[in-house]
Amino acid sequence: MIDLFKYNWMVREDWxxxxxxxxxxxxxxxxxxxxxxILRTFFHIIDVECSWIQAIHGDVVSxxxxxxxxxxxxxxxxxxxxxxxxxxxxxxxxPTEEFKTVTVPWSAHTYYYGEVIKHVIVHEIxxxxxxxxxxxxxxxxxxxxxxxxxxIMDGHKGCSKYVL
Amino acid sequence: MIDLFKYNWMVREDWxxxxxxxxxxxxxxxxxxxxxxILRTFFHIIDVECSWIQAIHGDVVSxxxxxxxxxxxxxxxxxxxxxxxxxxxxxxxxPTEEFKTVTVPWSAHTYYYGEVIKHVIVHEIxxxxxxxxxxxxxxxxxxxxxxxxxxIMDGHKGCSKYVL
Numbered sequence: 001m002i003d004l005f006k007y008n009w010m011v012r013e014d015w016x017x018x019x020x021x022x023x024x025x026x027x028x029x030x031x032x033x034x035x036x037x038i039l040r041t042f043f044h045i046i047d048v049e050c051s052w053i054q055a056i057h058g059d060v061v062s063x064x065x066x067x068x069x070x071x072x073x074x075x076x077x078x079x080x081x082x083x084x085x086x087x088x089x090x091x092x093x094x095p096t097e098e099f100k101t102v103t104v105p106w107s108a109h110t111y112y113y114g115e116v117i118k119h120v121i122v123h124e125i126x127x128x129x130x131x132x133x134x135x136x137x138x139x140x141x142x143x144x145x146x147x148x149x150x151x152i153m154d155g156h157k158g159c160s161k162y163v164l
Numbered sequence: 165m166i167d168l169f170k171y172n173w174m175v176r177e178d179w180x181x182x183x184x185x186x187x188x189x190x191x192x193x194x195x196x197x198x199x200x201x202i203l204r205t206f207f208h209i210i211d212v213e214c215s216w217i218q219a220i221h222g223d224v225v226s227x228x229x230x231x232x233x234x235x236x237x238x239x240x241x242x243x244x245x246x247x248x249x250x251x252x253x254x255x256x257x258x259p260t261e262e263f264k265t266v267t268v269p270w271s272a273h274t275y276y277y278g279e280v281i282k283h284v285i286v287h288e289i290x291x292x293x294x295x296x297x298x299x300x301x302x303x304x305x306x307x308x309x310x311x312x313x314x315x316i317m318d319g320h321k322g323c324s325k326y327v328l
Contacts, residue, residue, distance in 0.1 A: 007282070033301075034297060109313075111312055115317050118171070119310065122311050125290055126293040129290040129293020130293045130294065132198070132293075133298070137197075142197065145290050147282045147286050147287070148279055148283045
């Protein structure tokens with residue numbers, strides 16, 4: 001399960017590198033569909049991931065303000081800090097928690113823990129797919145988004161944290 | 165694990181419905197990025213999913229020819245047939261297979277079973293993200309791609325097949 005977060009973080013880092021070739025204007029330009037701009041999309045996936053993971057573990061949710069992260073370097077820093085928080089929680093996960101019910105401050109619903117985890121994973125992949133179309137629009141090559149070939153599962157054999 | 169396939173199939177079906185509002189021209193028009201056209205993208209995700217799942221289970225790989233599926237209705241039918249094949253195999257899955265090594269006819273590499281499963285899952289989410297940008301270009305509303313709120317995990321409690 002952690003593997004799919006690792007995958008997302010690898011792809012995110014590759015997109016950061018790729019998007020560092022863009023001007024500030026290209027990064028903040030409003031685009032059709034998705035979450036408005038490339039920079040805003042990065043901010044959104046980081047914010048969504050960290051908020052849900054903090055909330056279902058009872059942490060105070062960070063609620064970063066986009067206005068304070070309007071450069072790729074600041075977003076990258078936020079991403080690193082967020083990953084530390086998320087990783088700390090995910091490392092404690094066990095399969096027995098999959099159907100634990102959890103709530104979050106922004107919804108009246110009750111969710112399964114595993115439902116939130118999957119929601120967060122697919123949310124990022126979806127937005128990175130959108131980014132790959134925008135990237136073409138500004139002349140960037142899309143990054144490799146294959147899951148295979150990254151060696152993500154190497155060395156985890158027999159550890160339930162890494163079972164899908 | 166099956167849950168993420170179910171999620172993909174729900175989203176795919178919603179996109180089929182949404183794209184049924186488009187003309188044949190709009191469906192086959194070549195687009196920037198992704199897999200060429202909306203119809204071709206649908207074909208591609210179905211083909212990739214079914215091929216990998218068939219291959220790692222020792223089935224003869226179907227290898228459908230895109231030229232025979234050049235309408236949304238034919239693609240939808242292919243999708244239904246493919247889902248039956250994939251579902252049949254996934255229902256036999258158990259967590260002990262996660263690190264079983266598998267090979268496929270189109271690669272010299274050896275993969276973990278779980279690695280292929282995750283590859284197939286993220287592959288579709290990625291392409292559906294791309295589709296959501298193209299959809300905006302042709303005036304369609306994007307479909308809801310949230311994992312939460314679908315009740316996908318309801319009724320599966322305690323069944324390891326549904327643990328992430």
